[in-house]
Structures are given as C-alpha cells and as structure tokens.
Amino acid sequence: MAAVKIADGIYSVGAVDWNMRDFHGYSTLKGSTYNAFLIVDEKTALIDTVKKGLEDQLLDNISQVVDPKKIDLVISNHTEMDHSGGLPKIMHLIGEDKPLYVSKMGFKNHSMHFTRKWNYQVVENGQELSLGKRSVTFLETRMLHWPDSMFTYLKTDRILFSSDAFGQHYAGPEMFDDQIGNAIMPHAKKYFANILMLYSEKVKKLLESVKEMGLEIEMICPDHGIIWRKNPSAIIEAYALWSSHECRKKAVVAYDTMWHSTQTMAEKIADGLAGEGVEAVPMHLRSFDRSEVMSEVLDAKAVIVGSPTLNNNIFPTVADFLVYMKGLRPKNRIGAAFGSYGWSGESVKHVEQELEAMKFQLPETGLKIQYVPDSAAKKTCVEFGRRIGKAVCEAMNQ
Numbered sequence: 001m002a003a004v005k006i007a008d009g010i011y012s013v014g015a016v017d018w019n020m021r022d023f024h025g026y027s028t029l030k031g032s033t034y035n036a037f038l039i040v041d042e043k044t045a046l047i048d049t050v051k052k053g054l055e056d057q058l059l060d061n062i063s064q065v066v067d068p069k070k071i072d073l074v075i076s077n078h079t080e081m082d083h084s085g086g087l088p089k090i091m092h093l094i095g096e097d098k099p100l101y102v103s104k105m106g107f108k109n110h111s112m113h114f115t116r117k118w119n120y121q122v123v124e125n126g127q128e129l130s131l132g133k134r135s136v137t138f139l140e141t142r143m144l145h146w147p148d149s150m151f152t153y154l155k156t157d158r159i160l161f162s163s164d165a166f167g168q169h170y171a172g173p174e175m176f177d178d179q180i181g182n183a184i185m186p187h188a189k190k191y192f193a194n195i196l197m198l199y200s201e202k203v204k205k206l207l208e209s210v211k212e213m214g215l216e217i218e219m220i221c222p223d224h225g226i227i228w229r230k231n232p233s234a235i236i237e238a239y240a241l242w243s244s245h246e247c248r249k250k251a252v253v254a255y256d257t258m259w260h261s262t263q264t265m266a267e268k269i270a271d272g273l274a275g276e277g278v279e280a281v282p283m284h285l286r287s288f289d290r291s292e293v294m295s296e297v298l299d300a301k302a303v304i305v306g307s308p309t310l311n312n313n314i315f316p317t318v319a320d321f322l323v324y325m326k327g328l329r330p331k332n333r334i335g336a337a338f339g340s341y342g343w344s345g346e347s348v349k350h351v352e353q354e355l356e357a358m359k360f361q362l363p364e365t366g367l368k369i370q371y372v373p374d375s376a377a378k379k380t381c382v383e384f385g386r387r388i389g390k391a392v393c394e395a396m397n398q
C-alpha cells in the first residue's frame with residue numbers, strides 16, 4: 001500500500017499485513033492493516049506506528065510525503081505492539097529526542113514495553129496541541145481497550161483518529177467505507193465481538209460523552225482496516241447497537257464431537273430451534289475459529305453448548321471456547337448444555353456450571369444421550385431445541 005492522501009495535508013501511511021491469519025488467537029482470514037497517519041502542518045506529526053517487522057512499509061510511505069527525518073513529533077494513541085512495535089526503529093530514524101505524546105497510562109505502559117527513555121510528553125484528557133494552522137485534542141478512552149488508549153481529534157478537519165475503536169481486521173484493495181460498502185460490516189462486527197464486547201458499558205459511555213461534547217465527526221480513522229469517510233455514523237450506530245447487548249431471535253449451537261453423536265444432537269437441536277422460528281447457527285468448534293463463533297454470539301439470544309465427555313471432562317475445544325466466551329462477557333443470554341457420552345457423562349454438568357458462572361439463564365436441564373442417538377433420542381433432541389426456542393421467543397417478547 002502506498003501513502004494515500006485522506007484530506008489536505010493528511011495522509012494514511014501505515015502497513016498492510018496481507019498474510020496474517022491469527023491475531024493473538026483471533027482468526028484474521030483477510031489479514032489486517034496497521035494504520036498510521038501523517039499530519040503535515042507547520043509541524044509534521046505521525047500518529048501511531050506499525051507492528052515490528054513492517055517498519056519499512058511505513059517508512060516508504062512516509063517518504064512519499066516527507067523526509068521521515070522531518071517528522072517533528074509522534075503521537076502514540078495505544079501501546080499494544082501492533083501499533084508501537086515499530087517505534088524503536090522509527091524514533092531512531094527520525095531522532096530519539098523528538099517528542100512522543102502519550103496518555104498518562106500510555107507513559108506507564110511504554111515504560112514497561114521499551115527500555116529506551118524517549119522524550120515523553122504526557123497529555124491530559126482534553127489537552128490540545130498546536131501543529132500550526134491546526135491543532136489536535138487528546139481524548140482518553142481508558143479500557144477501550146487498554147488502560148492507555150486514547151483518541152486524537154483534529155477539530156479543523158473533524159477527523160477522529162480512533163486507535164483500535166471502529167476498526168476491523170481487513171486487508172483489501174479498498175481503503176474507504178464508500179469503496180467497500182456494507183461488506184465491511186461483518187469484519188467490524190467480528191472485531192467488536194472479540195475485542196470490545198466486554199467493554200460494552202464503556203463504549204456506551206463513550207458514545208454518550210461524544211454526543212454531549214458535540215464532537216463533529218466527518219471521518220473516523222481507526223488503526224485497523226478501512227477509514228469511515230462517507231458515513232462514519234454507520235459504525236457509530238453499529239457500536240451503539242452492539243454495546244447494548246440487543247439480540248436477535250437467534251441461537252448459536254457451539255459443539256465438538258468425537259464420533260458424530262454430539263454433532264447429530266446439535267443438528268437435531270438446531271431443527272427444534274428452527275421449528276420455533278429461531279435462527280439456529282450450528283458451529284462445530286474445529287471447523288469454526290472461536291472468534292468466528294463469538295461474532296455470531298454477539299447478536300444471538302441463546303448459546304447452546306455441546307460437548308462429548310472425554311476423560312470424565314469437557315472436550316478440550318469446548319473448554320477453550322467456554323473460557324474465551326467467559327472473558328468476553330456476553331450478557332442477558334439464555335444457555336443450555338448437551339452432549340453424548342459413553343459411560344459416565346460428566347461433560348454436560350461441567351458445561352452447565354460454566355454457563356451458570358457466566359450468569360446465563362438455563363431454562364432446561366442439560367441433555368445427555370448415551371452413545372449413538374437412535375430415532376427416539378433424536379426426537380428428544382428436537383424437543384429440547386423446541387423448548388429452548390420457545391424460551392428464546394418468550395424472552396424476546398418481554
């Protein structure tokens with residue numbers, strides 16, 4: 001990707017990671033980008049850098065606009081290494097004494113990530129910094145999604161540099177929302193589900209305070225994926241919806257299986273759910289990555305989890321999913337457990353305990369079927385699905 005002018009004197013100069021398929025346990029089937037931005041005014045500012053190893057892309061892009069040595073200051077909106085890993089090389093090249101603007105928590109985090117003591121300039125929430133004709137304002141956004149996270153707002157151009165918020169792990173030929181259209185939304189949804197779902201309350205508060213401040217936003221430049229320039233309100237509205245935990249009449253049936261018996265149960269339970277008008281999404285946990293499942297969980301009222309019993313316990317992939325989902329804290333959900341077993345059948349009890357720990361409402365006692373489901377057992381599974389489907393419909397109508 002070359003440097004791209006996004007407004008007068010403002011350029012996108014980040015790097016594309018076309019081949020990345022796993023971002024700390026999140027499947028990134030379309031790679032990602034590490035966006036960085038250059039504001040050329042009386043002073044030239046670089047906002048964020050890129051992952052270590054991709055600095056040359058960043059430097060090539062900066063060089064298409066200005067000599068990198070002419071950068072006067074760097075703003076680090078977020079310390080996570082996908083945006084700060086390139087800092088040592090960049091600071092070395094542009095000058096180790098150049099000011100590096102960080103939030104209070106950013107300073108703390110930088111100090112623990114880097115041994116080099118740069119010329120840190122710690123900024124307060126709301127503090128302005130003049131670049132000449134323009135000035136930027138720093139807005140702390142703690143825990144969205146790290147303690148150090150902040151936004152940088154360019155009032156004159158009404159551009160919000162939003163760090164990870166409003167981002168998507170997507171690398172493609174498009175750079176702006178008007179070039180890709182709604183096809184970007186599943187990527188934005190997956191990003192929210194896997195990175196921000198647990199901070200939903202903070203997202204809601206942030207959106208409220210942005211409204212109260214009357215912040216005019218014409219363009220949102222996140223640190224991953226496409227830039228929202230045509231319709232930034234589309235992603236703001238989507239965040240309002242996703243952070244509300246509002247669900248659809250939908251149930252994810254997440255399961256693993258050893259000899260297809262738990263799979264048969266999952267499919268029959270899905271039939272029962274569908275029979276009640278509930279959209280059922282069966283997801284085999286070795287066919288779908290945990291992050292894809294969470295993307296579906298984001299707007300599903302029910303999560304029904306199936307595990308065979310292995311060594312008196314939950315199947316490992318199911319345990320993995322439950323731990324992951326627990327960390328992301330979906331709220332106000334209906335849950336249920338099921339599974340096939342041979343001689344002891346503890347998995348269902350363990351899954352139920354995990355769902356209860358997540359404060360899911362369990363309208364049904366978990367369903368266990370020994371060995372291979374026969375036609376009577378299959379019917380039992382369909383009925384189980386139907387009863388949960390009814391509970392979903394009732395909950396949605398309340």
Ligand code: FEO
Nearest residue numbers: 078080082164223
């Ligand atoms: Fe894209 Fe939290 O780093």
